[in-house]
Amino acid sequence: MIDDPAIRAGGESNGERERRPRRRSGGVTLREVARLAGVAMITASRAINTPDQVSAATLARVREAVETTGYVPNMLAGGLASTRSRLIAAVVPTIVGPVFLETIQSLTESLAAAGYQLMLGQSGYDGSREDALLDAIIGRRPDGIILTGIMHSEEGRRRLLASGIPVIETWDLTPNPIDMLIGFSHEKIGPAVVEHLLARGRRHLAALTADDERALRRKSGFVDAARAKGLTSSGLDGLPTGIVRAPTTLGSGRTGLIDLLARHPDIDAIFCSSDLLALGVLIEAQMQGIPVPRRLAVVGFGDLAFARDLNPALTTVRIDGTSIGRLAARLIVDRAEGRPVNDRVVDVGFSIIPRAST
Amino acid sequence: MIDDPAIRAGGESNGERERRPRRRSGGVTLREVARLAGVAMITASRAINTPDQVSAATLARVREAVETTGYVPNMLAGGLASTRSRLIAAVVPTIVGPVFLETIQSLTESLAAAGYQLMLGQSGYDGSREDALLDAIIGRRPDGIILTGIMHSEEGRRRLLASGIPVIETWDLTPNPIDMLIGFSHEKIGPAVVEHLLARGRRHLAALTADDERALRRKSGFVDAARAKGLTSSGLDGLPTGIVRAPTTLGSGRTGLIDLLARHPDIDAIFCSSDLLALGVLIEAQMQGIPVPRRLAVVGFGDLAFARDLNPALTTVRIDGTSIGRLAARLIVDRAEGRPVNDRVVDVGFSIIPRAST
DNA sequence: CGCAGTTACGGTAGCGCTACCATATTCAAC
DNA sequence: GTTGAATATGGTAGCGCTACCGTAACTGCG
Incomplete structure (x- = not known):
């Protein structure tokens, strides 16, 4: 091979073995921001994620560097390092059919407000794609999984339990929930x-x-x-x-x-x-x-x-679907951030709205 | 600095300096699977992702190891290493209001079939949360972004363009699309x-x-x-x-x-x-x-x-919302997998369905 | 038999970030 | 002054995976 490391290294400094490059995501990285702000990477990280752990001066310099570079943190990398993906998965039988929409809507909004993003999965009304979907979801290591009105297979239960990911079942009241439950009878x-x-x-x-x-x-x-x-x-x-x-x-x-x-x-x-x-x-x-x-x-x-x-x-x-979504978001986020969750089973009840048709 | 590597290294070799452990995700890793199958990690990786690059015997052994361990690949790590997250983001004004549901449904299904997962974001009808949402999305490094019937700010356009992520705008026909476009007039x-x-x-x-x-x-x-x-x-x-x-x-x-x-x-x-x-x-x-x-x-x-x-x-x-979703999925996946996309602007048209009310 | 091309597999160094530890500095308390 | 605690910052080693570059064995061909 002509691509001899020794030959390639020669060009570099004197002995310095040439490190092969690797395709990068192309964007600005935290390293770049840190260099610009004149701080260590970890300090830049703190300035972004836990601003009250750095001094005002440093914070300002990092913020400026972020501004000028247009830096957007890579949450995949962050998630890998911290084992917190800040992704929440929601599974619905189908999205057409307006029943769960309110719940999804309030879920998305509440999660967004807390810095989490929703992944959506459709299991099909017969639960046919459920198991394959579960693998696709667990593989993304979400910080929580919200099952919306779903009957899950025994195999699915096992996989969920084994994954150790917090789970909320909704729109129903089962005697033995996998983890948490928000529903009604x-x-x-x-x-x-x-x-x-x-x-x-x-x-x-x-x-x-x-x-x-x-x-x-x-x-x-x-x-x-x-x-x-x-x-x-x-x-x-x-x-x-x-x-x-x-x-x-x-x-x-x-x-x-x-x-x-x-x-x-x-x-x-x-x-x-x-x-x-x-x-x-x-x-x-x-x-x-x-x-x-x-x-x-x-x-x-x-x-x-x-x-x-x-x-x-x-x-x-x-059924107050909005409450279900909001509550689900709160429980999941509380769990993700290590806050204690006392009510693991919540019955939101229902009400009959009397109108002219009866 | 007292934290001289040489000193610490000295402690390590003879005195067995304890390496600090790190919290792990807790699950089975590819390393474990590879060890069980008696192959290198990279071979196990290939057996899982590109099965026709390994021999039948190796494939079987890896598959068995996956089975017995219940291994689920960490796609956050995979995404970071390969700069391909297999996540696709979709932004809708709101999910209640049934107009875009068909599109989201077929999008989710088509993407799932190709091994991609949908992230859902709601921008609000006035586009108020649009810019914040965009950062949350770009930070997750999706392989594509699908904008569903949305008016985006100039700032938003810039950020999208700068991110280098493929974008599909849908449900409209604008004279100068950001990237790709599937819509109608x-x-x-x-x-x-x-x-x-x-x-x-x-x-x-x-x-x-x-x-x-x-x-x-x-x-x-x-x-x-x-x-x-x-x-x-x-x-x-x-x-x-x-x-x-x-x-x-x-x-x-x-x-x-x-x-x-x-x-x-x-x-x-x-x-x-x-x-x-x-x-x-x-x-x-x-x-x-x-x-x-x-x-x-x-x-x-x-x-x-x-x-x-x-x-x-x-x-x-x-409007054939299902086609829009399916087509959007195809374009995005084609782009993500490096296949050429020739029709970057598609007019799906509309049809008037004459019924008894006229 | 030598040479190139193919197939199967492995070593290693990152992807970009944060956890873990450490140090330097400051300020209050004794 | 010494001690202790709090504050601010930094070095380093991963998180779990795959890209990049290898090597070895096997094939076909002149």
């Missing part, structure tokens, strides 16, 4: 809705729900509570129910109502597993000339922005 | 909608739009095209228009229609800047007993899932 929603409908004089209840796990549990709570009150449809053990494919659409609300009415013409109240379904029911009812709420009461779930503006305004179950 | 949508409405015999057009930048440009195209066709409302230079605050809601659609009708009772067609607005218009029209489309034609924008299921089904302008 889907089972308890059903009875509350039954209560509400009974109070409004309804006796022939029905449910229209998506076939996803949590919606089905809400439905079960509803059906069981109705049965406990002695409300069973003629010839049925439980209640008239319609099941539609998740994610729910307005269209499936319309066909769902048609189907339910065909089988049970006497129903006078429907609990839908999403506001979108409820909107479909409202529209179909109106087309068929069925007055809401006079002949048919409709309850949704989610309290999406449009619910209050419908005609009639939609009675629905409200 | 908001201006051209207006004339197309005017065409459509004229063909359906409408003569008294109106617009109801949000006050965000792009919606206003769609409106301008609409108004200008109408004026060019000689369609001006009595006593007006242009067309009756209503402006509502972004983000749009169903409620603002309702009040918008009330307001427009009060000022211009003779209008027979409304172009709304979002499907949500259009839904509000439909609902309000129905409340007031105004038959759609007989007396009033309604056109939306976005073709959200519910548009086809409304009654009457909503005529709307469709």
Whole structure:
């Protein structure tokens, strides 16, 4: 080889063996900033990350150097050195389908305010990509993982536990959380809705729900509570129910109502597993000339922005998604910064927003 | 300095000077895997990242070692060493407001399939947090940045350019993109909608739009095209228009229609800047007993899932958000992997979906 | 058989940053 | 003055991985 180190070294100084160069990221590094400010790298680092550990004069000089060079710290390097990536991962079944949006929104904002960035992953409604996604996430060494309304495999649980990364499960209340939990009881929603409908004089209840796990549990709570009150449809053990494919659409609300009415013409109240379904029911009812709420009461779930503006305004179950996101951010950040977290399980509850549709 | 390396070194060799330990991430490292497989670290690395560069036997041994240890590569370290983070950043004004969801969804999926992860940032509709967000993003050294329908400050442009990170701007067509561009012309949508409405015999057009930048440009195209066709409302230079605050809601659609009708009772067609607005218009029209489309034609924008299921089904302008996301992923990944990208500006166009509301 | 080209693998030195230790200096306390 | 603690700064060795450069063994070819 002509590329003999000795020959190459000759050019350098006298004996000085030539170090091979390496592709660099191209940007300004902390070394450069430190040199410009006339301090050691570590001091420059402190000036940037823990400003109150350096003197005012030094701080000013470092700040100026940062300014003139346009230095942006490489957080990959910082994360590697400190084992704190300042990345938080959030997993949702799917981002279309507006249920988790509020949560993601407030999560992103709260995290950004604390200097953290959100990584987003979609597991698919059937959790198909969940395990592969988990590896991709754990590989990035996030400081926390937020699971949004998700059923995880045993294998997934193990990997999460083994990774040692703080985990928050949300939008549900499981008996044995992996780590932390912020959610509410889907089972308890059903009875509350039954209560509400009974109070409004309804006796022939029905449910229209998506076939996803949590919606089905809400439905079960509803059906069981109705049965406990002695409300069973003629010839049925439980209640008239319609099941539609998740994610729910307005269209499936319309066909769902048609189907339910065909089988049970006497129903006078429907609990839908999403506001979108409820909107479909409202529209179909109106087309068929069925007055809401006079002949048919409709309850949704989610309290999406449009619910209050419908005609009639939609009675629905409200989950404070914004609180969930904000709280999740706080817990995760507290954990990441080593502050103690006392409430590892938080039930944010739900509320029924009574409006004109019931 | 007393901290002379020679002195310390002396202590080391005979007196076994204790090397200070350092907190480690706690997990299994590649070194461990390599040791178990009986190969060098670099070979283990190749077995994992470029499997066809190692022999079948070695590959199997490394795979087994990975299996038994539960090794998950630290991509922070990998990213630092290779200057390829395999992170892609996406910036949206806000995630609530369903317009960009399809794009984010397909983006996330396409990127995941290629081994990349999405970082999400929200700039706020007014771009207030944009500059701070940009630093947070650039600091993570993503392999690409996707700007979703965003107006960026000059300062932001500079920082992006200086960072050297590939950038894709989407949902718009600007004359001088920062880098790459996938979008469509908001201006051209207006004339197309005017065409459509004229063909359906409408003569008294109106617009109801949000006050965000792009919606206003769609409106301008609409108004200008109408004026060019000689369609001006009595006593007006242009067309009756209503402006509502972004983000749009169903409620603002309702009040918008009330307001427009009060000022211009003779209008027979409304172009709304979002499907949500259009839904509000439909609902309000129905409340007031105004038959759609007989007396009033309604056109939306976005073709959200519910548009086809409304009654009457909503005529709307469709943007293929899924394509935008998929294409953006491809361009970014191609750039990241060093493949040539020939079409740096792509116009994905739009289409008018004629339905019963016009 | 010699030579080049290919395939498989390894040693080493970073990527850019921060944890860990250390030193120098200052100021209050005794 | 000595001691102790707090403040301000610096040197160095990694964090866990891959780029760069090797070497050795094997192949095909004249």
